[in-house]
Amino acid sequence: MDLAQRFAGQPVLVVNTASHCGFTNQFKELEAIHQRYKDRGLKVVGFSSDDFDQEAESEAKAAEVCFVNFGVSFDMFATIPVRGAGAHPLFRELARQAEEPRWNFHKYVIDRDGKVVASFPSRTKPDAPDVIRAIEKVL
Structure with a gap:
């Protein structure tokens, strides 16, 4: 798929994810951000990664965590x-x-021109005030 x-x-919030991580509960906040801003054009996009050895053993299991849980x-x-x-x-x-x-x-907040305007580490929740300000800036 050609992501560009x-x-x-479109403004985008990109997140690298894993299904067996202490931060997995952030899926709830990411979904809330998606629901809150999707009608204003924000795309929330998650990319599963096993770079930190915390992803499920199959895409089906990872999908279950995201979509079902x-x-x-x-x-x-x-x-x-x-x-x-x-x-x-x-x-x-x-x-x-x-x-x-x-x-x-x-988390990366990207403007309509494809430029990263803010980047946030794992410990920063998706609904933290700094993240919300960055999202609203690109809308």
Whole structure:
């Protein structure tokens, strides 16, 4: 899938995720952000990654965690590498513009021109005031 084409001209919140992580409960807040801002054009996009050895053993199990356990309705993509030389090109570009994810549930707010305007570590919840301000800035 051509991500640049699919999300061109839209503000995006990109998150690297894992189904067996202490931050997995952030799926709830991410879904709430999606519901709150989808009508204003925000795309919430999750990319499963096993770079930190906390992803389910299969895509089916990972999908179950997202869609069944947490009711995720925003776009989730297949497991990809998000760190280092083998990182998916999207995450290499995110690291170039901001920083490489240090752990699961690192969040990037991207404006309509494809520029990272804010980056937040795992411990920052998706509904934290700084994240909300960054999202509202790109809308």
